[in-house]
Amino acid sequence: MDTILYPIMWIIAWIMSGVHSLLVTLGMNDGAGLAWVLSIVGLTIVVRALMIPLFNKQTKAARLGQQLNPEIQKIQKKYKGRKDQISQQRQQEEMMALYREHGTSPFASCMPALIQMPIFFSLFRLLYAVLPLSQGSYMRPAIGPIDEKVAQHIADSTVFGAPLTGSIGTAKSFSSPTAVITVAVVLIILMILTLFFTQKQLMTKNMPDSALDPSNPAYKMQKYMLYGMPLIYIFTGTTFQIGVLVYWLTGNIWNIGQQTWMLNNNPTPGSEAYRKRQEKLRRKRLAKGLPAEEEENDFLAGPSGQRVQPLGKARSKKAASKVEPIPAMPEDEDEVVEDTEVRGLDGLTDAERAQKRYERRLAERKRSQEKKNARKNKQQNNKKDRNF
Template structure:
């Protein structure tokens, strides 16, 4: 086992345990253990568990990226201030001001990259487990040779082998694999494009849109979908189900974050404030209506008057009656 494989070994063991656990649970529910649908649902369950565990890292990454975008205009001012100055004093002054800006904002360039570096070994392990299983190779843990053979020979709906890629499908004439693979690649590409578009169109302030970082994101908006489009040609459809499920999770997760935790001053933040204001107005109107209805329905309280007591003749004379 090489150095890279040694590092990934414990992660792959956990991933195999989750995958095999889902496969066992589905077979206990009566599904075919060698069926393609059983393995696809096991892959989907695996992705959901892994992505749910990564939610805290994702939130931290979003906050770090947001802070970096917020300081981008100020960072550009510092860079413009020392542009063309190559002496040692200017370089040190620029570095001090840059670090002071990062310290004031509570972030740094590495903080936004660290969560991604943590996720990379997990994603490599996921891909490795599924890719080795399609070649009928046993895993490092609970994915035995028997289960690897089962995955390698599984067919989705009995017509599309999970181990075939789009290139393999063209070579072997697998029409259903071609149809399923093309549909999945298009959905993967569209979901990736929409996810990035959400960030750029709704979760950026006007200042952020004038920063160099925004221009870099705009380039990635059109480059990343092509990466999925090209890499999808070589991915077997069993592995593509992992990527598709992960992309859909990311798209929904990003939508929820932008809706509930938007960048201050962005279009999404203004939309959230408008929703909250409308909700508060509706709540106040409902309370006022309920109060009015309760007042109308409340019965009037009768006015109690004091009963006039009869007065005798002698008592009336004492109280100032007519004298005879």
């Protein structure tokens, strides 16, 4: 397995060594100690930071899957009760055609987890190789910058007395088996709690009401993650080294921070977090004296969706002179012509609304120019004072 994972192990070794060198430069001890423990934390941060674009794609894919849920349920209802192979195959083909039509797949939201698995197992194998590497009995003389001397430093580094290379299964081979077991159990409990908090927050705050149907596949998956993953932690956590558990726990804490940012800034439309954010933005607008609902800035986009370049002062006046005024309604009731234009909730037609946006834009440019002139005059006055 080390032969297959060696390229990833080599990259991980260099990242850990780079973080360790940075911590030593900042004043930490060069050798066995806390710097190597924090290098695993730094490794987690580097990996998760590089995966942010993939996380954004995962979020878009998950939301698109929620939007497609009604169509998926229609297909499932269409083939409900049909257990023959042909019906099952046709159901699968229709669902995959639906995903292809919208440019996604049912596995798109699982990509971050799938990509992390090789990194996770490579770190496991790297820490497993530290002891034989420090004793000179490994099949290679070094893994990147981690040679026999550096491997000995990593092997002697501890977390509250538990070596980074120790695990519950191998605790008896270390001088302090109680410390290894205790630290490992505490880390596993913290991993379970952080994962449960993340999944519970996702289900209760960031899923639209339409997706909270127990028959929804996405809801079933989240429910499985809520109760199934802690059990996996219990059974697998006993075999992983303390260093791997530190990596795992750091990743869970990163997920909490990332998800909290998403709930506050980019929640799923229709979810509880989205309603709270909209209410918060509404209060801010009212506090500034603005309308409760933000109007769309249609003047920023043309018919083809491309941005229209702002006009200069001279061109703005020229364009304003070409705008036809809105004709007044005749006073005589017999001359009243039925208004064929559709009026919105604000009582305005599209032309009247566009005129108001245009006038507001001109006023904003005028205020901006006045502020610019005021700053320029202030700078000139300050210059005169200094010359005097």
